[in-house]
Amino acid sequence: MLFDRDAAPAVLSPEQEEVVHQQALRILEEIGIDILHDEARRLLAEAGQAIDGDRVRWDRDFVMEQVAKAPRTFTLHARNPARSVEVGGGTPLWMNVGGPPFWSDLDGGRREGTLEGHDIIVKLTHAADVLNCVQIGAVEPVNLPVHNRHLDMEYSGIRLSDKPYTTYGTSGPKARDGIELARILHGGDLGEKTALLGIVNSLSPLIWDFRMADALMTWAEANQAVVVTPFLLAGATAPVSVSGGIAQQVAEALSGVALAQLVRPGCPCLYGSFFTATDMRTGAPAFGTPESVFGVLAGAQMARRYGLPYRGGGGLASSPAVDAQAAAETQMMLWATMLAGTDVVLHAAGWLEGGLVASLEKFALDVELLRQFRRQMEGIGFSEEELAFEALEAVGPGGLWLAAPHTRAHFKEWLYLSPLFLTQDFATWKMSGAETTDVVANRLWKQLLASYEDPGIDPAVDEELRAYIERRKQEPPEPED
Amino acid sequence: MLFDRDAAPAVLSPEQEEVVHQQALRILEEIGIDILHDEARRLLAEAGQAIDGDRVRWDRDFVMEQVAKAPRTFTLHARNPARSVEVGGGTPLWMNVGGPPFWSDLDGGRREGTLEGHDIIVKLTHAADVLNCVQIGAVEPVNLPVHNRHLDMEYSGIRLSDKPYTTYGTSGPKARDGIELARILHGGDLGEKTALLGIVNSLSPLIWDFRMADALMTWAEANQAVVVTPFLLAGATAPVSVSGGIAQQVAEALSGVALAQLVRPGCPCLYGSFFTATDMRTGAPAFGTPESVFGVLAGAQMARRYGLPYRGGGGLASSPAVDAQAAAETQMMLWATMLAGTDVVLHAAGWLEGGLVASLEKFALDVELLRQFRRQMEGIGFSEEELAFEALEAVGPGGLWLAAPHTRAHFKEWLYLSPLFLTQDFATWKMSGAETTDVVANRLWKQLLASYEDPGIDPAVDEELRAYIERRKQEPPEPED
Numbered sequence: 019m020l021f022d023r024d025a026a027p028a029v030l031s032p033e034q035e036e037v038v039h040q041q042a043l044r045i046l047e048e049i050g051i052d053i054l055h056d057e058a059r060r061l062l063a064e065a066g067q068a069i070d071g072d073r074v075r076w077d078r079d080f081v082m083e084q085v086a087k088a089p090r091t092f093t094l095h096a097r098n099p100a101r102s103v104e105v106g107g108g109t110p111l112w113m114n115v116g117g118p119p120f121w122s123d124l125d126g127g128r129r130e131g132t133l134e135g136h137d138i139i140v141k142l143t144h145a146a147d148v149l150n151c152v153q154i155g156a157v158e159p160v161n162l163p164v165h166n167r168h169l170d171m172e173y174s175g176i177r178l179s180d181k182p183y184t185t186y187g188t189s190g191p192k193a194r195d196g197i198e199l200a201r202i203l204h205g206g207d208l209g210e211k212t213a214l215l216g217i218v219n220s221l222s223p224l225i226w227d228f229r230m231a232d233a234l235m236t237w238a239e240a241n242q243a244v245v246v247t248p249f250l251l252a253g254a255t256a257p258v259s260v261s262g263g264i265a266q267q268v269a270e271a272l273s274g275v276a277l278a279q280l281v282r283p284g285c286p287c288l289y290g291s292f293f294t295a296t297d298m299r300t301g302a303p304a305f306g307t308p309e310s311v312f313g314v315l316a317g318a319q320m321a322r323r324y325g326l327p328y329r330g331g332g333g334l335a336s337s338p339a340v341d342a343q344a345a346a347e348t349q350m351m352l353w354a355t356m357l358a359g360t361d362v363v364l365h366a367a368g369w370l371e372g373g374l375v376a377s378l379e380k381f382a383l384d385v386e387l388l389r390q391f392r393r394q395m396e397g398i399g400f401s402e403e404e405l406a407f408e409a410l411e412a413v414g415p416g417g418l419w420l421a422a423p424h425t426r427a428h429f430k431e432w433l434y435l436s437p438l439f440l441t442q443d444f445a446t447w448k449m450s451g452a453e454t455t456d457v458v459a460n461r462l463w464k465q466l467l468a469s470y471e472d473p474g475i476d477p478a479v480d481e482e483l484r485a486y487i488e489r490r491k492q493e494p495p496e497p498e499d
Numbered sequence: 500m501l502f503d504r505d506a507a508p509a510v511l512s513p514e515q516e517e518v519v520h521q522q523a524l525r526i527l528e529e530i531g532i533d534i535l536h537d538e539a540r541r542l543l544a545e546a547g548q549a550i551d552g553d554r555v556r557w558d559r560d561f562v563m564e565q566v567a568k569a570p571r572t573f574t575l576h577a578r579n580p581a582r583s584v585e586v587g588g589g590t591p592l593w594m595n596v597g598g599p600p601f602w603s604d605l606d607g608g609r610r611e612g613t614l615e616g617h618d619i620i621v622k623l624t625h626a627a628d629v630l631n632c633v634q635i636g637a638v639e640p641v642n643l644p645v646h647n648r649h650l651d652m653e654y655s656g657i658r659l660s661d662k663p664y665t666t667y668g669t670s671g672p673k674a675r676d677g678i679e680l681a682r683i684l685h686g687g688d689l690g691e692k693t694a695l696l697g698i699v700n701s702l703s704p705l706i707w708d709f710r711m712a713d714a715l716m717t718w719a720e721a722n723q724a725v726v727v728t729p730f731l732l733a734g735a736t737a738p739v740s741v742s743g744g745i746a747q748q749v750a751e752a753l754s755g756v757a758l759a760q761l762v763r764p765g766c767p768c769l770y771g772s773f774f775t776a777t778d779m780r781t782g783a784p785a786f787g788t789p790e791s792v793f794g795v796l797a798g799a800q801m802a803r804r805y806g807l808p809y810r811g812g813g814g815l816a817s818s819p820a821v822d823a824q825a826a827a828e829t830q831m832m833l834w835a836t837m838l839a840g841t842d843v844v845l846h847a848a849g850w851l852e853g854g855l856v857a858s859l860e861k862f863a864l865d866v867e868l869l870r871q872f873r874r875q876m877e878g879i880g881f882s883e884e885e886l887a888f889e890a891l892e893a894v895g896p897g898g899l900w901l902a903a904p905h906t907r908a909h910f911k912e913w914l915y916l917s918p919l920f921l922t923q924d925f926a927t928w929k930m931s932g933a934e935t936t937d938v939v940a941n942r943l944w945k946q947l948l949a950s951y952e953d954p955g956i957d958p959a960v961d962e963e964l965r966a967y968i969e970r971r972k973q974e975p976p977e978p979e980d
Contacts, residue, residue, distance in 0.1 A: 221897070223897070253910050257885075257906065258910045262886050295915060300921075302924065307915045311875055316879065340823050342822055344823055344826075345824070383823055383827070404741070413704055415705035415706050416706050419704065419737060420777075428740065439787070441784070442781055444855070454822040455822045
């Protein structure tokens with residue numbers, strides 16, 4: 019079966035995998051990691067790790083013992099229980115882009131992010147049946163205050179969709195807000211429930227800064243899932259060599275997982291991989307390159323070694339337009355993502371221009387690609403009717419399958435039909451305006467948006483969510499550092 | 500290692516593979532195949548096969564015995580011996596598009612094929628280091644006489660490149676011309692040398708027509724490689740179900756291989772797969788769909804079962820423009836092609852609009868994608884310098900890889916740099932004309948063409964080639980049916 023997590027292609031030989039593993043442990047032991055968080059260092063010191071100023075040098079056995087405490091799978095609870103997903107259990111989480119300061123579509127052009135844009139992308143994500151998760155922060159409403167706009171984004175995702183979601187938190191206080199909102203959403207108490215995926219990025223190379231460490235510890239303490247993702251750009255935050263970069267990734271990822279497990283043994287943690295090249299002509303990250311394909315697949319291999327669910331890949335592209343470059347880069351990334359059997363795919367739909375832009379036409383393109391991958395995941399059917407021996411006998415040598423009852427009976431069900439990729443003859447295409455894919459995609463996201471159905475929300479819960487947000491907006495900003 | 504032929508992902512379980520195999524043999528035995536060629540039927544009758552009019556019903560043991568005679572690998576000899584390739588030996592043959600009646604580029608637009616267009620594509624193929632084979636018939640010079648333009652195309656490929664090539668022959672007489680020209684090219688006698696790949700398509704479902712059977716037998720007799728490729732469009736020439744389509748493919752492919760082996764035991768034969776969906780909205784083939792991905796991978800699996808080198812996939816796309824659709828479709832096909840460990844890839848560069856157009860911008864796009872795949876085939880480097888432990892130690896937590904001596908020493912060699920896929924910031928991109936990929940590709944194919952170096956040819960050989968062609972053009976057309 020294609021895209022089987024347990025049959026992912028090995029880009030590292032067993033020996034190479036071991037070399038990466040040993041080097042990562044050596045990095046942790048000999049070079050160490052700066053942890054800019056007093057409480058985290060105190061916990062690590064208590065656990066016997068060597069502390070020297072901010073520097074922590076890790077005992078390899080300690081690290082591996084901690085990592086082993088993280089579960090192989092866990093349930094990510096949605097407010098609609100039918101939409102909860104067993105992460106690591108074979109159903110990948112696919113979600114919209116997150117983080118861009120700009121959004122764009124062919125009508126409105128490229129413009130600064132707004133809450134309206136965030137709402138639209140959440141609605142598109144909710145309406146797209148191939149997406150089963152919402153990423154909060156779909157586009158940054160940069161016109162809103164930076165210290166409390168996370169509350170508006172969180173509400174946008176919670177209110178407009180009942181799919182599971184990643185929370186925004188990029189600091190301890192923001193992480194706590196996300197947890198409080200999730201508690202309200204789930205009836206006042208989460209108990210042991212994991213209802214959030216929280217993403218933390220190490221400050222590469224080899225630093226956990228205060229905010230990220232604080233968010234990580236906050237989520238871990240509340241038994242929410244921590245996606246530990248070193249943000250590695252070869253030539254900027256990592257070496258220009260893939261093997262060296264992956265070793266650095268493992269060291270940083272394992273340190274984050276170990277810290278989370280120290281805070282709360284058994285809390286869900288993911289191994290996150292984000293490794294790509296820097297384009298030295300511009301200093302910008304280049305997505306879809308061979309390095310990023312290697313990064314996705316090698317990261318998955320290491321995550322499996324450690325028994326951790328895997329976050330990686332996505333529909334990442336560098337192109338500023340929804341053109342051939344964007345599609346080519348996205349396919350490089352998505353094929354690697356799919357082959358790796360990736361459990362959690364952030365940025366699966368809508369990512370453009372190196373993540374600076376959430377594009378609605380790119381969203382429609384990505385949703386179409388994901389639909390095709392989902393069809394491929396279903397595999398080849400082998401019913402008697404599909405094997406079609408009797409039908410071939412009836413058609414016979416030189417017969418016309420086009421006119422066969424077998425074809426008429428089954429083509430609608432069995433032949434994949436793309437609403438985006440068309441096959442008109444050239445004259446028709448020319449006459450109807452010679453539309454390129456982005457133009458067709460513009461119609462498609464509008465159709466998708468028009469198909470959006472509000473999942474509704476319990477009015478009492480809604481009132482409580484709004485009251486919490488209102489109250490927090492009245493309070494002075496909390497220090498985050 | 501990615502793209503290892505021996506570790507290709509299995510889209511068919513062992514049981515499913517057996518079901519396909521058994522059904523193919525049952526098709527050959529019970530339904531049979533019409534062979535519209537008296538001499539072929541005579542040979543098959545002599546070999547004990549059941550003949551009923553044009554219909555041949557095949558004994559399964561006979562078929563498998565014949566197929567087993569084909570070699571697993573063979574050398575395809577180029578006139579420049581340094582360019583000869585062991586087909587099936589791990590180095591895939593990648594070549595330009597073949598067959599389109601139109602060609603196009605952004606300057607000249609879409610227009611009817613000419614010999615000038617053919618020459619340009621041969622030159623681009625020769626200049627592109629990632630392509631190691633020329634496909635004769637890069638674009639059909641439709642203004643030249645149909646009965647002898649194959650001679651001009653063959654000369655174009657032979658004269659302008661010294662890479663190995665596929666011959667054009669679509670009938671016995673044309674196949675014989677190709678063989679005669681190859682004899683001249685190789686010093687007057689081919690002996691046992693295989694210097695040509697000849698492509699034959701069954702007339703699906705379940706017919707070998709006279710021309711194709713005649714070409715097949717002509718090449719087999721001369722020990723030239725026969726690429727037996729059923730041309731299957733689900734819903735037109737095959738059922739709308741993948742498993743039924745692949746079973747039909749195996750039946751047709753094995754019948755062609757068996758016939759070739761009957762003509763000359765041990766002659767090189769390839770299992771060819773060309774299976775895609777019909778877009779029922781237009782009646783046109785749709786490339787890059789899930790069915791075509793399945794087709795490429797399932798065909799490869801069956802070819803390996805039979806110990807035959809595999810031809811399949813390519814840079815196939817339906818889109819009429821070099822846009823996101825074209826790139827997305829091409830990537831679907833190329834990833835499947837690469838994962839399948841495909842030995843011979845026709846149409847790897849330049850295919851557009853369902854094969855109706857040879858596009859020069861698409862050629863540049865495809866060459867870039869192939870370069871990236873080639874880099875991926877090389878795998879991840881594991882030298883001490885690439886593992887970069889000492890370099891990381893020197894950079895340290897919070898250090899700058901960008902400024903590190905390790906980065907400066909190695910980025911040019913190790914970071915993949917694309918001439919086509921750019922990462923300018925948005926303002927720069929806008930100011931410099933907001934170029935989409937096709938516009939950049941237009942510059943790239945011109946650069947590639949400008950870099951073309953004539954491989955030259957022995958003047959005596961050239962004279963003999965020209966004399967042969969001149970003589971053949973004076974002769975009345977040979978009957979082909």
